Amino acid sequence: MKRRTGPVVIVGAGQAAAALARGLRENGFAGSIRMLGEEPQPPYERPPLSKQVLIEGRAPDALWLLGDDAQRAQGVTLSTSTRVTAIDRAAREVMTDAGEVIPYETLVLATGGTARGLPDLPVDGRRVFELRTLSDALSLHAALPGARRVLVIGGGWLGLEVAAAIRQQGLEVTLAEAAPRLCARSAPSEVSEYLLELHRGHGVDVRLGACVQPVLGEDGLTLPPDAQPYDLAVVAVGIAARDELAVAAGLPTADGVLTDCNGATADPDIFAIGDVARLCASAAGPGLRLESWRHAETQARLAAAAIVGEPRDYDEPAWFWSDQFGRLIQIAGLPDPDLELMDAEAGEKPVWRYGRNGAVAAVIGVDRARDVRMAQRALPTLASRMAAANGRAS
Numbered sequence: 584m585k586r587r588t589g590p591v592v593i594v595g596a597g598q599a600a601a602a603l604a605r606g607l608r609e610n611g612f613a614g615s616i617r618m619l620g621e622e623p624q625p626p627y628e629r630p631p632l633s634k635q636v637l638i639e640g641r642a643p644d645a646l647w648l649l650g651d652d653a654q655r656a657q658g659v660t661l662s663t664s665t666r667v668t669a670i671d672r673a674a675r676e677v678m679t680d681a682g683e684v685i686p687y688e689t690l691v692l693a694t695g696g697t698a699r700g701l702p703d704l705p706v707d708g709r710r711v712f713e714l715r716t717l718s719d720a721l722s723l724h725a726a727l728p729g730a731r732r733v734l735v736i737g738g739g740w741l742g743l744e745v746a747a748a749i750r751q752q753g754l755e756v757t758l759a760e761a762a763p764r765l766c767a768r769s770a771p772s773e774v775s776e777y778l779l780e781l782h783r784g785h786g787v788d789v790r791l792g793a794c795v796q797p798v799l800g801e802d803g804l805t806l807p808p809d810a811q812p813y814d815l816a817v818v819a820v821g822i823a824a825r826d827e828l829a830v831a832a833g834l835p836t837a838d839g840v841l842t843d844c845n846g847a848t849a850d851p852d853i854f855a856i857g858d859v860a861r862l863c864a865s866a867a868g869p870g871l872r873l874e875s876w877r878h879a880e881t882q883a884r885l886a887a888a889a890i891v892g893e894p895r896d897y898d899e900p901a902w903f904w905s906d907q908f909g910r911l912i913q914i915a916g917l918p919d920p921d922l923e924l925m926d927a928e929a930g931e932k933p934v935w936r937y938g939r940n941g942a943v944a945a946v947i948g949v950d951r952a953r954d955v956r957m958a959q960r961a962l963p964t965l966a967s968r969m970a971a972a973n974g975r976a977s
């Protein structure tokens with residue numbers, strides 16, 4: 584991989600973008616860095632949105648990732664409220680909605696994801712909400728004092744955090760999930776069971792296997808056959824990768840921009856990182872798109888190293904956390920469905936270990952930060968896990 588010294592343009596000004604800019608400077612990159620983000624704010628952390636921000640209704644100082652001082656210190660030129668509308672790969676330029684044409688030597692797509700919606704329940708910011716941005720979190724918080732009954736649609740991590748944050752403010756919360764268990768895509772059944780008990784124990788009315796077809800009528804929002812209306816609903820049914828620029832530019836995509844394990848796309852001048860990237864994609868396997876804070880940081884670090892010509896391996900396991908009702912739930916490694924439960928400790932602070940052929944591959948703990956951290960060191964790195972998965976697939 585060659586050492587790149589010319590202008591880097593980053594599309595998106597979120598967590599991965601901020602980490603990439605920092606990583607480039609830490610790796611001695613001296614060229615210009617231009618960052619273009621469509622939100623009005625500079626980069627910020629999203630995890631607090633469904634926790635502290637939804638509960639307190641304000642952005643804490645720690646939310647901000649690249650304020651004015653950091654922009655100056657890192658030599659980053661940031662344009663907020665600026666959407667990139669097209670990439671011209673032949674000319675190596677991007678176009679913005681303000682009509683600006685910006686040349687690059689290296690382009691990095693860090694465009695994240697967009698909340699999926701429900702066709703019959705359009706988000707209106709009045710009775711129906713979604714939660715992806717700071718303004719989503721603040722407007723949902725502002726609507727809570729006028730509400731008594733809230734419907735959360737989607738029993739994944741985001742839906743559960745939203746349900747917990749709203750329930751903690753004393754409102755009645757119903758959580759409806761179409762699947763027969765919570766977090767079915769990303770957590771084993773023991774963990775789904777734990778989450779169910781946690782939420783029901785705090786008074787959340789969790790409905791599983793529910794055909795979620797809410798009706799928005801004159802008198803409010805109902806979830807038939809239940810006729811009692813809800814004051815507002817939050818739709819949390821997952822995200823779609825914002826890969827539309829890559830699609831239009833003819834780059835290979837599949838719900839995410841396909842990249843190698845360093846974030847390089849099929850075009851050697853274009854990288855993709857964070858929620859939008861499908862990492863380690865190859866002829867041998869479809870790659871992996873993860874939506875996690877740590878993964879966005881690590882991918883940015885790897886792409887920064889690759890851009891300065893010093894590519895490295897993904898040298899740690901995947902890691903994710905969630906906060907619900909004051910419980911810290913951590914997942915280290917990828918708890919794939921074909922892993923076996925090797926051992927478990929029950930009780931107030933449970934832990935589960937999953938593996939294959941006697942080797943632990945994933946650990947999940949509740950308020951067990953130290954144990955998860957210790958176990959994490961022995962888990963396979965994501966590079967070796969992807970190599971094994973691609974080997975099994977080919």
Ligand SMILES: Cc1cc2nc3c(=O)[nH]c(=O)nc-3n(C[C@H](O)[C@H](O)[C@H](O)COP(=O)(O)OP(=O)(O)OC[C@H]3O[C@@H](n4cnc5c(N)ncnc54)[C@H](O)[C@@H]3O)c2cc1C
Binds near residue numbers: 905
């Ligand atoms: C509410 C919430 C809670 C979360 N909680 C946790 C948690 O507890 N633990 C955890 O591990 N992870 C959590 N995550 C996930 C984590 O925050 C994401 O994985 C991370 O933000 C991904 O960073 P990113 O830079 O890829 O995308 P983002 O942070 O989404 O940034 C992408 C940016 O690109 C902008 N953009 C898109 N297209 C364009 C364009 N064409 N032109 C200009 N700008 C564009 C977007 O507007 C956005 O600002 C949470 C996410 C959310 C939304």
